[in-house]
Amino acid sequence: METHKTTFHFKSLVASEGFKLESTNKRNNDLFTAEFLEIFSNKDEEDKATGTISNPLSYDVNIKNKVFDFIDRNSSKFPSLNGLTSFFNKLEEGNLYVIIFNIELTAELSLYLSSHLKAWENDEDVNKLVKEDMDLFGTTFENYRTRIAGDFRKAVGNPIRKQRVCRFCNESMPKVTFKKKAHAISEALGNKNIVLYDECDKCNERFGKTIEGDIITYLELFRTIYGIKGKGGKKKIKGKNFEASKGEGNQIEIKFFSLDDRPKVGDDYNIKLEFDKKVTHQNIYKTLTKFFISVIDDSELPNFEDSINWINGKINAKELPLVGEAINYDTFVHHPRLLYFLRKSDDTNLPYAVCQFFYTCKMFLFVVPFSSKDSVELNRKIDWKHTFKSLSHLDKYKGWGFYNHSNNTPRTFTISLNTDIKTEE
Known part of the structure; x- marks a missing residue:
C-alpha cells in the first residue's frame, strides 16, 4: 500500500x-x-x-x-x-x-532563507545580503553537496520494522531486533530530534558501552555549563578532584575536594579539572563518524563500508587525519547539529566526505575516513589548507586547532580552565 x-x-x-x-x-x-x-x-x-x-x-x-x-x-x-x-x-x-x-530543506536553501529573514527583520537590502552570504559559501556549494542534520525532527531509514537492515552489522530480523529507539546522535548529548530506524538493538547497546561514552565525557563540561538536557535530564559532573553543576541563572558551581585545588582570591588561576573516566581519543573520532553514517541517505552507504568496518573495530587504524576543534559563540546551538559535505566531482585531492559537528559553542571539523571514494593516503593525512579553499565558508570560523585523535589507548582526561577570581563587592 x-x-x-x-x-x-x-x-x-x-x-x-x-x-x-x-x-x-x-x-x-x-x-x-x-x-x-x-x-x-x-x-x-x-x-x-x-x-x-x-x-x-x-x-x-x-x-x-x-x-x-x-x-x-x-x-x-x-x-x-x-x-x-x-x-x-x-x-x-x-x-x-x-x-x-x-x-x-538543504543547506543552500536554509542559508538563502536566513539571508531573507535577516534582511526583512533589519530592513536591509535583500539582494545584497543574499549575495554576501552566497559568496561566502561560493566554493563550498561549487565543490560539495551540503546537508544538515539535527535541526529538525526526523527519522532516518526504513519505518517498517520487518524490512529493516542494520547499517552497522548488515543483519535483519529475526537474527536481530529493532525494538529500541536508536538516536542518530547520542541522546546523552541532548539529541531529541533525529533517530535512526536502521540500527539494531545489539549494535545500539554495543556502541553505547564501547565508543560513545568517550565523546560524552569529552563534552561533559559543555553539557553541564549550558544545561543541556540529555538522557535522564541535566547532569552533574563528579570527577577525581571536583564536582560541577549548573547553578542559578548562568552560574556554574564548582566544588573542589581539596583546598590545594581551589583558586585563591585575587589570583589568575589555572584550574585543573581531573575526570574520573578515561578517554580513548580514537573512539571520539569513531563516534563522530558514526553520527555521519547514521544520518546519510542509504544510497551513500556503499561508499563507506570500510568506515563502518573501522567503527566496528574490524580495521586497525594507527594514523588518522587530524580533527579540527574550535569555540565559536556565533554558532551556538541548543541541539547537536551535523553539517556534512559530499564531494560533487571525482577530484580525489579533496576528501569525499567532510563534516562539521556543532555542540553548544564547540565545533568539530573532520573527514570521514576510509571512504572508497578517497585515496589510501587521504585516509591518513589531509591537506586542510587545500580543503579550506574548497570549503570557503570555513574562513568565517576562527581559532581552529587541529588535534590527533588516532590514539586507541584510554588516557586520563583533564580540562584546564584559566580564571580570574575576584571577591564580590
Whole structure:
C-alpha cells in the first residue's frame, strides 16, 4: 500500500523545527494538511498559503494559540507535532518565520532563507545580503553537496520494522531486533530530534558501552555549563578532584575536594579539572563518524563500508587525519547539529566526505575516513589548507586547532580552565 508523505519545516532566525506526516490514506493526509495550513492563511486573500514556501509570517499570539490547540487535538496521532511548541515558545514579537512545505530543506536553501529573514527583520537590502552570504559559501556549494542534520525532527531509514537492515552489522530480523529507539546522535548529548530506524538493538547497546561514552565525557563540561538536557535530564559532573553543576541563572558551581585545588582570591588561576573516566581519543573520532553514517541517505552507504568496518573495530587504524576543534559563540546551538559535505566531482585531492559537528559553542571539523571514494593516503593525512579553499565558508570560523585523535589507548582526561577570581563587592 502506498504511503503518502508530507513535510513541514518552520524556520526563523531564532529557531527551526520540522515534522513529517506519513499516511496510507491520501484523503486524510490532504485534510490534515489543509486544516493545518489554514491556521496561517490570510482569510482576506483568495489564494491560501498552501505554496511550497510561504511568504514571511510575523509572530502572532493568536496564531500561536491556534497552533497549540491544533497540537492538542492531533499530537496523539502525530507526536512529532509537539516540536512546534518549542519553536513558537522561542519566538517573540517582531520575529519573522517561513513555512517550507514538501521541499527538502538543504543547506543552500536554509542559508538563502536566513539571508531573507535577516534582511526583512533589519530592513536591509535583500539582494545584497543574499549575495554576501552566497559568496561566502561560493566554493563550498561549487565543490560539495551540503546537508544538515539535527535541526529538525526526523527519522532516518526504513519505518517498517520487518524490512529493516542494520547499517552497522548488515543483519535483519529475526537474527536481530529493532525494538529500541536508536538516536542518530547520542541522546546523552541532548539529541531529541533525529533517530535512526536502521540500527539494531545489539549494535545500539554495543556502541553505547564501547565508543560513545568517550565523546560524552569529552563534552561533559559543555553539557553541564549550558544545561543541556540529555538522557535522564541535566547532569552533574563528579570527577577525581571536583564536582560541577549548573547553578542559578548562568552560574556554574564548582566544588573542589581539596583546598590545594581551589583558586585563591585575587589570583589568575589555572584550574585543573581531573575526570574520573578515561578517554580513548580514537573512539571520539569513531563516534563522530558514526553520527555521519547514521544520518546519510542509504544510497551513500556503499561508499563507506570500510568506515563502518573501522567503527566496528574490524580495521586497525594507527594514523588518522587530524580533527579540527574550535569555540565559536556565533554558532551556538541548543541541539547537536551535523553539517556534512559530499564531494560533487571525482577530484580525489579533496576528501569525499567532510563534516562539521556543532555542540553548544564547540565545533568539530573532520573527514570521514576510509571512504572508497578517497585515496589510501587521504585516509591518513589531509591537506586542510587545500580543503579550506574548497570549503570557503570555513574562513568565517576562527581559532581552529587541529588535534590527533588516532590514539586507541584510554588516557586520563583533564580540562584546564584559566580564571580570574575576584571577591564580590
